Amino acid sequence: MSTPDINAELLKFRDQIDDIDQQMLVLLNKRASLAQSIGHVKAKTDAPVMRPEREAQVLDKLNASNKGPLNSQHINTLFKEIMSTCRSLEREVHVAFLGPLGTYSEQAVWSFFGHCVQVEPVETIEEAFRQLQALQVDFAVVPVENSTEGSIARTLDALVESSAMVCGEVQLAIHHQLLCQTGLLEGIEKICAHPQALAQCRGWLSQYAPHIQQETVGSNGVAAQMASENAKVAAIAGQAARERYGLKAFQEHIQDDAHNTTRFLVLGNQLTGPSGQDKTSLVASVPNQPGAVYKMLEPFNAENVSMTRLESRPARNGRWEYYFFIDLQGHQTEPAVAKALDQLRQNASFLKVLGSYPAAQRT
Amino acid sequence: MSTPDINAELLKFRDQIDDIDQQMLVLLNKRASLAQSIGHVKAKTDAPVMRPEREAQVLDKLNASNKGPLNSQHINTLFKEIMSTCRSLEREVHVAFLGPLGTYSEQAVWSFFGHCVQVEPVETIEEAFRQLQALQVDFAVVPVENSTEGSIARTLDALVESSAMVCGEVQLAIHHQLLCQTGLLEGIEKICAHPQALAQCRGWLSQYAPHIQQETVGSNGVAAQMASENAKVAAIAGQAARERYGLKAFQEHIQDDAHNTTRFLVLGNQLTGPSGQDKTSLVASVPNQPGAVYKMLEPFNAENVSMTRLESRPARNGRWEYYFFIDLQGHQTEPAVAKALDQLRQNASFLKVLGSYPAAQRT
Numbered sequence: 001m002s003t004p005d006i007n008a009e010l011l012k013f014r015d016q017i018d019d020i021d022q023q024m025l026v027l028l029n030k031r032a033s034l035a036q037s038i039g040h041v042k043a044k045t046d047a048p049v050m051r052p053e054r055e056a057q058v059l060d061k062l063n064a065s066n067k068g069p070l071n072s073q074h075i076n077t078l079f080k081e082i083m084s085t086c087r088s089l090e091r092e093v094h095v096a097f098l099g100p101l102g103t104y105s106e107q108a109v110w111s112f113f114g115h116c117v118q119v120e121p122v123e124t125i126e127e128a129f130r131q132l133q134a135l136q137v138d139f140a141v142v143p144v145e146n147s148t149e150g151s152i153a154r155t156l157d158a159l160v161e162s163s164a165m166v167c168g169e170v171q172l173a174i175h176h177q178l179l180c181q182t183g184l185l186e187g188i189e190k191i192c193a194h195p196q197a198l199a200q201c202r203g204w205l206s207q208y209a210p211h212i213q214q215e216t217v218g219s220n221g222v223a224a225q226m227a228s229e230n231a232k233v234a235a236i237a238g239q240a241a242r243e244r245y246g247l248k249a250f251q252e253h254i255q256d257d258a259h260n261t262t263r264f265l266v267l268g269n270q271l272t273g274p275s276g277q278d279k280t281s282l283v284a285s286v287p288n289q290p291g292a293v294y295k296m297l298e299p300f301n302a303e304n305v306s307m308t309r310l311e312s313r314p315a316r317n318g319r320w321e322y323y324f325f326i327d328l329q330g331h332q333t334e335p336a337v338a339k340a341l342d343q344l345r346q347n348a349s350f351l352k353v354l355g356s357y358p359a360a361q362r363t
Numbered sequence: 364m365s366t367p368d369i370n371a372e373l374l375k376f377r378d379q380i381d382d383i384d385q386q387m388l389v390l391l392n393k394r395a396s397l398a399q400s401i402g403h404v405k406a407k408t409d410a411p412v413m414r415p416e417r418e419a420q421v422l423d424k425l426n427a428s429n430k431g432p433l434n435s436q437h438i439n440t441l442f443k444e445i446m447s448t449c450r451s452l453e454r455e456v457h458v459a460f461l462g463p464l465g466t467y468s469e470q471a472v473w474s475f476f477g478h479c480v481q482v483e484p485v486e487t488i489e490e491a492f493r494q495l496q497a498l499q500v501d502f503a504v505v506p507v508e509n510s511t512e513g514s515i516a517r518t519l520d521a522l523v524e525s526s527a528m529v530c531g532e533v534q535l536a537i538h539h540q541l542l543c544q545t546g547l548l549e550g551i552e553k554i555c556a557h558p559q560a561l562a563q564c565r566g567w568l569s570q571y572a573p574h575i576q577q578e579t580v581g582s583n584g585v586a587a588q589m590a591s592e593n594a595k596v597a598a599i600a601g602q603a604a605r606e607r608y609g610l611k612a613f614q615e616h617i618q619d620d621a622h623n624t625t626r627f628l629v630l631g632n633q634l635t636g637p638s639g640q641d642k643t644s645l646v647a648s649v650p651n652q653p654g655a656v657y658k659m660l661e662p663f664n665a666e667n668v669s670m671t672r673l674e675s676r677p678a679r680n681g682r683w684e685y686y687f688f689i690d691l692q693g694h695q696t697e698p699a700v701a702k703a704l705d706q707l708r709q710n711a712s713f714l715k716v717l718g719s720y721p722a723a724q725r726t
Binding site for chain 1: 366369372373376377379380381383384385386387388390391392393394395396397398399400401404405407408410417421424425428429430431432433437438440441442444445448452478484486602606609
């Protein structure tokens with residue numbers, strides 16, 4: 001093709017794009033007007049500004065009828081932003097999360113709420129729960145478990161005591177790097193990191209750095225800072241720490257599990273209705289007797305309810321009792337789940353349903 | 364209205380939204396297909412994957428026909444994301460910027476390119492230029508001036524020597540806070556900050572903290588870290604530093620200029636065509652003679668070309684010559700601008716047109 005031909009062809013495509021953009025502009029404004037109308041109707045009741053189940057259903061419907069070339073990640077991201085923008089015309093949503101800004105936690109907030117939200121970074125998981133209970137924020141996002149490392153104990157403990165309800169979940173991929181001043185392992189005498197990061201890289205470390213001493217520190221950021229001040233120290237940390245402290249990577253992606261993800265819970269003060277593909281999280285305790293745990297789980301088996309997670313944690317009452325954190329497939333309003341929960345309530349010495357919410361992985 | 368009435372009304376609105384979303388889904392996929400077709404045509408030439416002037420025109424057209432309730436910021440943000448997503452189906456755009464992640468510079472990248480780009484944080488302004496010249500990235504984003512503090516010298520110096528072309532600009536609002544461990548000024552003996560931040564808060568400091576010693580340090584992040592380690596130190600820094608170092612604010616928004624903004628340049632290896640509302644940046648040098656500067660500027664006056672910025676900087680050749688950094692309204696292909704530039708070329712001992720590009724503030 002000659003250059004004029006190419007230009008003519010590009011022009012033709014661009015005219016079509018302009019036409020599409022004008023149509024989308026009209027639709028976006030119509031959608032925004034409807035969101036405003038919904039806001040006015042809701043103002044007459046206590047209806048929440050955001051319903052996670054409703055947004056999950058919108059995305060499910062769009063993905064079901066999506067013929068491409070945009071893939072489901074494109075669709076989800078764009079419509080999260082569209083919903084987020086329209087929602088902000090009703091009222092701005094405030095979300096507390098474990099700061100600082102620029103971390104995986106903030107990324108989890110964006111990926112669940114889109115960018116039209118007011119983010120409120122806080123310094124501890126407990127403070128996120130506190131702000132939510134004090135109604136200072138509409139939602140809080142906290143990490144709850146890591147695919148290789150297991151649960152975040154402070155979140156589990158806070159869930160037992162708090163009135164927060166689980167409204168959603170987010171899964172995020174985590175990537176670690178080995179960082180030092182030169183990018184070379186020569187002369188490195190110590191590898192520092194948060195204990196969880198060290199554990200997540202155990203296999204790599206034993207293969208490539210078996211003779212180097214390991215030291216646990218309070219956070220990967222602290223480790224990176226130590227490396228920046230001492231040429232004999234290497235740190236395990238992420239890309240943000242690498243850039244912030246001007247370090248070089250000896251190797252990227254050193255976590256043992258290539259698919260290492262952290263799961264975050266979205267907490268709110270409202271019940272979330274069924275979306276069609278839901279999970280239910282609960283915490284239960286049983287008397288310290290032989291067979292008690294088996295008996296606790298029996299109703300789920302009887303009602304054919306799938307358990308996706310079972311995690312025990314000592315109750316902090318000095319009596320060697322345990323809390324069991326359980327995730328089920330299905331919404332608590334579904335008959336089988338409701339029946340199993342009723343049964344469990346009779347067997348358990350303690351039961352708290354933390355919430356039912358749209359599952360992050362949709363099929 | 365009774366609750367059933369309200370629910371019926373909400374349902375009606377939601378059905379309409381679902382209908383709109385389906386129409387948008389079809390349009391978005393059509394738009395993405397057209398972007399792919401454009402990619403195929405472009406692959407036969409050396410045409411760049413992103414044309415800033417074209418994206419500026421798309422947004423201008425949409426804003427001109429926008430009837431609301433979405434405002435022009437909503438429209439620009441949503442369509443930046445739509446363009447960014449469609450563009451990523453042609454080819455991913457790589458952008459270097461002054462790191463670390465999570466800073467104003469990264470925000471400038473998102474606001475110009477949308478989120479579907481590959482960001483490459485680098486440690487120095489010079490490294491951003493180097494990666495661009497080595498074709499390791501498609502674009503680089505660097506700060507060039509602050510509304511209260513003036514120009515960023517390293518960027519100006521690099522512009523003289525580099526082959527980079529200015530392809531766009533971004534304006535971002537900057538907010539400083541006074542941070543310390545307690546959030547109180549009692550017991551504070553020293554206020555630390557980057558010299559530019561201290562300068563930006565001079566009025567506030569002389570009114571509210573006139574007797575406290577000031578100390579300049581390498582960055583606001585370093586200042587915040589010092590404050591986190593020493594209860595007698597306060598720092599001037601932004602929200603990210605506040606959260607990262609667990610500090611409390613004595614006061615937010617202490618910058619003298621409520622509208623303090625930083626201007627960033629988007630640099631590339633390509634000429635940018637006219638968008639309809641453009642600026643042209645150039646750097647010129649004149650012999651060190653009486654009246655030389657006046658004579659240099661004469662062509663712009665004669666051709667009625669508006670100068671939006673004039674900044675001088677010593678040429679680093681030891682001969683006390685100066686480089687003049689000039690921004691003009693209009694594209695270099697517009698007759699008046701072209702004529703003035705021709706004239707200037709005859710008067711100047713050195714002239715380099717850095718680029719013509721869409722102005723960030725559109726009317």
